[in-house]
Amino acid sequence: MDNLIAARATMGFSLGFHIIFAAIGMVMPLLMSAAHYLFLKKKDPAYLELTKMWLKGVAIFFAVGAVSGTVLSFELGLLWPGFMKHAGPIIGMPFSWEGTAFFLEAVAIGLFLYGWKRMKPWVHWCTGLTVGISGFVSGIFVVAANGWMNAPAGFDWIDGAAHNVDPVKAMFNRAWLHETIHMQLAALQAVGFAVAGIHAFLYLRGRAQALNLKAIKIALVFGASAAIAQPFAGHFAGQRVAELQPAKLAALEGHFKTGPRAPLYIGGIPDEDTQTMRWGIPLPGMLSFIAFNDVDAVVAGLDQVPREDWPHVAIVHVSFQIMVAIGMVMALSGVLFFVFLKRRIFPHWYLCLLVLFIPLGMIAIEAGWIVTEVGRQPWIIHGIMRTKDAVTPVPGMVYHFYLFLVLYLLLWCVTGWLFHRQIQAVQKKFEDVP
Amino acid sequence: MTDIIVFFIGASLLLYVLLGGSDYGAGIIELLPAGTFREKQKHVINEAMGPVWEANHMWLILIVVILFVAFPTIFTTLMIALHLPMLALLVGIVVRGTAFTFRHYDAIQEPRSQRAYTLLFGVSSLWTSFWLGIIVASLNRGTINLEAATFWDAYIAPWWGVYPLSVGLFVASIFAFLAGVYLISETDDAALQRRFTRHAAVFNALVIVSGGLVFAASFIERESLPSRFFRTPSTIAAMALATLLFVVLWRVIPKRNALLTRVVAGGQVALILLGWWLLYAPDAVHTVQGPLNFYQEAAPHATMLQLVIALLVGSLFIFPSLFFLLRVFKSKQHPSGD
Ligand code: HDD
Ligand code: HEM
Ligand code: HEM
Numbered sequence: 028m029d030n031l032i033a034a035r036a037t038m039g040f041s042l043g044f045h046i047i048f049a050a051i052g053m054v055m056p057l058l059m060s061a062a063h064y065l066f067l068k069k070k071d072p073a074y075l076e077l078t079k080m081w082l083k084g085v086a087i088f089f090a091v092g093a094v095s096g097t098v099l100s101f102e103l104g105l106l107w108p109g110f111m112k113h114a115g116p117i118i119g120m121p122f123s124w125e126g127t128a129f130f131l132e133a134v135a136i137g138l139f140l141y142g143w144k145r146m147k148p149w150v151h152w153c154t155g156l157t158v159g160i161s162g163f164v165s166g167i168f169v170v171a172a173n174g175w176m177n178a179p180a181g182f183d184w185i186d187g188a189a190h191n192v193d194p195v196k197a198m199f200n201r202a203w204l205h206e207t208i209h210m211q212l213a214a215l216q217a218v219g220f221a222v223a224g225i226h227a228f229l230y231l232r233g234r235a236q237a238l239n240l241k242a243i244k245i246a247l248v249f250g251a252s253a254a255i256a257q258p259f260a261g262h263f264a265g266q267r268v269a270e271l272q273p274a275k276l277a278a279l280e281g282h283f284k285t286g287p288r289a290p291l292y293i294g295g296i297p298d299e300d301t302q303t304m305r306w307g308i309p310l311p312g313m314l315s316f317i318a319f320n321d322v323d324a325v326v327a328g329l330d331q332v333p334r335e336d337w338p339h340v341a342i343v344h345v346s347f348q349i350m351v352a353i354g355m356v357m358a359l360s361g362v363l364f365f366v367f368l369k370r371r372i373f374p375h376w377y378l379c380l381l382v383l384f385i386p387l388g389m390i391a392i393e394a395g396w397i398v399t400e401v402g403r404q405p406w407i408i409h410g411i412m413r414t415k416d417a418v419t420p421v422p423g424m425v426y427h428f429y430l431f432l433v434l435y436l437l438l439w440c441v442t443g444w445l446f447h448r449q450i451q452a453v454q455k456k457f458e459d460v461p
Numbered sequence: 462m463t464d465i466i467v468f469f470i471g472a473s474l475l476l477y478v479l480l481g482g483s484d485y486g487a488g489i490i491e492l493l494p495a496g497t498f499r500e501k502q503k504h505v506i507n508e509a510m511g512p513v514w515e516a517n518h519m520w521l522i523l524i525v526v527i528l529f530v531a532f533p534t535i536f537t538t539l540m541i542a543l544h545l546p547m548l549a550l551l552v553g554i555v556v557r558g559t560a561f562t563f564r565h566y567d568a569i570q571e572p573r574s575q576r577a578y579t580l581l582f583g584v585s586s587l588w589t590s591f592w593l594g595i596i597v598a599s600l601n602r603g604t605i606n607l608e609a610a611t612f613w614d615a616y617i618a619p620w621w622g623v624y625p626l627s628v629g630l631f632v633a634s635i636f637a638f639l640a641g642v643y644l645i646s647e648t649d650d651a652a653l654q655r656r657f658t659r660h661a662a663v664f665n666a667l668v669i670v671s672g673g674l675v676f677a678a679s680f681i682e683r684e685s686l687p688s689r690f691f692r693t694p695s696t697i698a699a700m701a702l703a704t705l706l707f708v709v710l711w712r713v714i715p716k717r718n719a720l721l722t723r724v725v726a727g728g729q730v731a732l733i734l735l736g737w738w739l740l741y742a743p744d745a746v747h748t749v750q751g752p753l754n755f756y757q758e759a760a761p762h763a764t765m766l767q768l769v770i771a772l773l774v775g776s777l778f779i780f781p782s783l784f785f786l787l788r789v790f791k792s793k794q795h796p797s798g799d
Contacts, residue, residue: 083566090562093515094555100525101551104540111529112537116760119530120767126519126526127775133515134782138789141512145789192761421544421616430548434555445563452568 031415033424034106037431039400043393044435045099048092050392053166053211054218054249055085056136056159061245063152073238077245081222083449085158086140091442093133098431106424110407110417113189117182118172120194125168132161166214167207174202177399178271179408201271205264206399212253212260213395216357217388219250224385225450227378234454243381244368250388251361258358261351262317268402269318272409273327275402278340279347280314281307282328289314289326294348297340302329338404346397353391360384462765466531467743467755469772470524475734477520479639479727484510484517486640488557488586489633490660491579501653503579507565509647514561516783518554530768534758535745539596542605542619542748546595553589556581587633594632598625601740602682603747624678624686631671635730638664642710642726646719658714665707689740699736703729 028036059081066074104111135157142151175181181197182189223246230239269276276282281297281304282289291314295307312322319326329337360380367373407414418424487506495502510517528536540547564578599605599620609615641661645654679686690696706729713722744752759765 083568087562087566089515090558093518094558097518097522097554097558098551100522100529101540101547104525104529104536105544105547108537108541111540112533115529115533115536116531116764119526119760119764120771122526123530123768123771123775126523127771127778129522130516130519130775130779131782133519134779134786136515137512137786138782142789192763194764194767419541419544421541422612427548430552434552438555438559441559441563445567449568 028425028428030422030424031418033428034418035414037424037428038102038106039397040435041095041099041102041431042396042400044439045092045095046392046396047389048088048095049166050214050389051084051088051218052092053159053162053214055081055088055222056155056162058219058222058246058249059085060152060156060159061249062242063155065245067148067152073241076238077242080453082140084446085136087442087445087449089136091438095435095438096129105421105427106419107407107417108419110412113412114176114408117189117192117194117197118175120198121168121172121175125165125172128161128165128168132158132165135161163211166211170207170210171198171200171203173399174204174206175200176407177206177403177409178202179411184411202267205260205267209257209260209264209395212257213388213392215253216250216257216361217392219246219248219253220357220381220388221385222246223250224381224383227381228385229450229454231375231378231382232454240373243373243378247361247364247368251364254354254357254361257354261354265317266319269326272403274329274332274336275338275343275398276318277327277329277332278338278343278402279398281340281344282314282326283330285325285328285331287315287323287325288312289318289324289328291317292344295344297344299337299340336405338402343398343402346394346401350391350394350398353387353394357384357387357391462762462769463531463756463759465769466527466759466765466772470527471738473520473523473527475731477517477524478635478730478734480513480517481520482590482636482730483640483643484514484561485557485586485590485633486636486638486664487644488561488583489590489637490640490644490657492583492587493660495656498653498656499579501648501650502656503564503575505644505648505653509644510561511565512786516786518558527768527772531760531765532745532755532758533760535753535755538605538607538746538748538753539600542607542616543596543599544616546592546599546620550589550592550596553585553592556585557589560585586636590633590636591629594629595620595625597632598628600745601686601747603749605746606749608750622678622682624675624682627671627674627678631668631675634664634667634671635733638668639726639730642714642722645714646717646722661714662711665710669707686740693740695739696736699732699739703732703736706732 059078062074062077062081065071066078135154138146138154139151139158142154146154175197178201179197180200181193181195183191223243226239226242226246230236230243265276268279278297280289281292281295283297283302283304288311290309290311292304292307292309295304297304315324315326316322318324329340360377363377367377403409405413405415407417487510491502491506525536528539560578560581564575564582567574567578602619602622602624604622605619606614609618638661641657641664644657645661648654648657676687706725710722710725710729713725716722741747743755745755745758746753760768
């Protein structure tokens with residue numbers, strides 16, 4: 028493994044690890060606040076039980092999210108000094124606001140977790156809500172920074188250095204809006220469905236069914252609404268990508284040859300050498316429609332892009348397919364949720380489905396980020412700086428990679444084990460509750 | 462503009478050392494044999510640190526973010542030359558953060574796993590504070606060399622030597638000392654209070670010994686530290702005052718006035734930090750090629766302006782809420798929550 032590949036792999040899995048905890052850290056506090064609100068309003072102790080249950084999840088996942096985020100802020104410099112030297116001042120604005128939001132979140136979480144008996148109930152509720160809102164806002168800021176890497180703005184690039192830096196323009200770049208909307212919806216739906224699935228599991232095991240049904244409803248009101256909105260947000264993202272990063276769009280569709288009435292493929296594995304799509308089912312004209320709202324529009328293919336500027340087509344295409352497939356399935360089950368909510372009865376098979384869906388949203392998030400980040404290659408700043416020019420000169424990055432791989436795998440195992448014990452404890456507690 | 466930002470870096474550093482430092486120190490104290498006190502001590506530490514844990518560690522992130530936004534060359538120079546100690550630091554941060562939280566939130570509290578968490582927490586606290594010291598010591602040694610030809614010169618020599626090692630020890634002792642002082646008034650149990658007082662005294666002695674070691678080491682290594690030190694009267698004054706405060710501190714501790722004790726101990730550490738700062742400011746880092754100065758390495762004006770706005774607006778939110786946090790948890794009349 029050469030230095031560049033090792034650094035990319037390290038960055039990729041550190042972020043892939045962090046994003047799961049970040050998503051949970053953004054959404055769990057919101058769910059918790061909703062349950063807490065219902066308790067304060069209706070005085071039904073079941074909601075208090077739920078709030079306390081979810082609070083434990085928040086505490087554990089928040090801590091792991093915070094340490095993995097700390098690692099990331101160092102890694103930006105440890106792995107990509109060539110990038111940070113120029114990018115730091117330009118995208119500093121979202122990062123500094125993000126820091127502020129994190130800080131507020133960290134203070135609020137201390138107050139919420141330990142403040143049950145020390146504050147007036149509604150003040151205490153507000154601290155919980157603050158955790159959720161500032162987490163959510165900080166997510167928006169980081170993703171805006173990522174948007175800048177895809178659609179750089181707010182500076183002039185002259186002789187390998189940035190001039191006339193405008194941090195405000197850089198933050199509100201052309202990619203920030205679609206990326207943040209899409210990401211925040213993704214977090215809501217992934218976490219909403221995962222939480223609902225866990226409670227569906229407890230429900231099916233016959234534990235505290237009334238309580239678990241309440242939990243499913245809260246989680247899915249958030250999750251299902253987001254899931255239904257997501258295909259629209261995704262379509263919007265696709266259109267922006269078509270405009271900003273034609274090479275990425277062509278790669279994610281496996282679209283090699285420029286032309287009108289471009290087909291959309293369902294499935295299939297693109298072959299870079301023969302420049303063809305294997306085993307895919309083409310839907311003629313659909314890609315043109317998705318990218319430009321017109322079945323006859325000309326869509327630029329990879330043949331318009333110099334070969335050395337291609338991203339890895341197969342990885343991007345397959346990840347994209349996985350994300351979209353999951354998005355469709357989840358949107359559908361989101362619609363079903365509202366139907367069943369209206370009828371006030373959730374069929375047994377639907378609850379089983381929810382259990383099966385626990386990991387789906389997270390898988391889609393990972394796949395989506397792979398589309399975005401691998402699809403941006405070979406650029407670290409699209410069209411401005413190549414990833415290979417940004418990587419650290421420190422040799423032996425492979426060892427860095429292995430070290431963190433082992434560390435994070437261990438962390439996964441321990442977190443998983445802890446979570447398992449949490450659920451065990453919940454099950455035991457509700458052994459005899461009907 | 463730069464002044465304000467440098468001030469924020471200094472303030473964050475101070476708060477990180479004072480607040481985060483006592484978290485590290487608590488871990489170090491838990492490494493010591495505690496016999497029958499183990500459970501009680503763990504409980505006190507969980508109660509005292511839990512609510513402020515996340516907030517205390519934000520100061521470090523704030524420093525990192527300010528550095529890469531406002532002083533990108535300083536940031537990248539450090540991240541390249543000190544790659545290995547930074548890596549060691551990160552491993553420590555990950556292990557510490559998770560061990561502390563998992564210990565508290567493990568749903569099934571059994572002695573075996575609890576002991577494992579405590580051990581990990583303690584070892585990683587010592588490890589991390591030690592590397593923090595090494596990094597701090599390497600900033601101004603003038604051994605960072607981005608044009609070096611060999612791996613050793615480029616990535617090991619900048620932080621290798623007796624001097625960084627002794628600063629590592631010095632930082633760990635300071636942290637443990639702070640924790641000892643801080644914990645005394647976190648418990649009502651007289652025996653435990655005596656224990657923490659004893660710890661504070663031992664680590665106080667260690668601070669003095671390892672501080673002497675730092676000086677001796679810098680003489681041995683012919684660092685710029687000693688000659689600089691004697692040419693900077695403000696630093697000498699700060700150090701003298703810090704030493705004087707030790708005497709005051711040990712008169713204050715038996716009075717059992719929590720606030721006063723903490724102010725004195727904190728003031729001491731602040732003076733040590735201030736002395737160090739005055740020694741080198743406004744140079745942030747010394748390399749073989751010369752110093753990197755905050756004013757010369759600052760980002761473009763538009764960036765600095767945005768950062769100042771973010772920091773000031775952020776302070777408007779953060780300081781009141783932080784104050785609220787401390788008030789809610791440090792008022793004694795309430796029974797423990799959660
Ligand atoms: C639950 C997660 C999830 C689901 C169901 C979907 N996505 Fe997605 N997608 C993401 C989670 C995600 C993401 C992880 O949040 C990404 C990565 C970067 C970003 O902004 O969002 C992303 C990126 C992303 C991009 C690249 C944006 C860019 O590079 O700027 C496109 C074009 C789409 N998505 C399109 C879709 C479409 C058409 C979907 C149809 C249903 C869809 N996504 C469902
Ligand atoms: C948390 C969600 C994210 C995930 C899962 C993710 C995933 C990845 C992956 C897989 C890579 C490696 C791509 C490759 O080299 O082929 C990568 C690279 C990178 N990402 Fe992201 N990313 C995320 C968000 C962000 C954000 C918010 C930023 C910055 C503001 C960012 C900055 C970078 C940088 C600097 C690289 C290295 C350079 C490069 O490979 O282009 N990422 N990320
Ligand atoms: C290069 C990319 C990133 C960096 C440098 C980074 C940095 C950090 C840092 C330093 C923390 C710890 C803050 C604390 O102690 O509270 C953190 C936590 C968090 N991050 Fe990231 N982050 C990155 C990517 C992302 C992305 C893509 C998202 C979301 C979409 C995200 C959302 C969050 C959230 C919500 C938290 C709060 C902690 C939690 O709730 O788990 N981050 N991140």
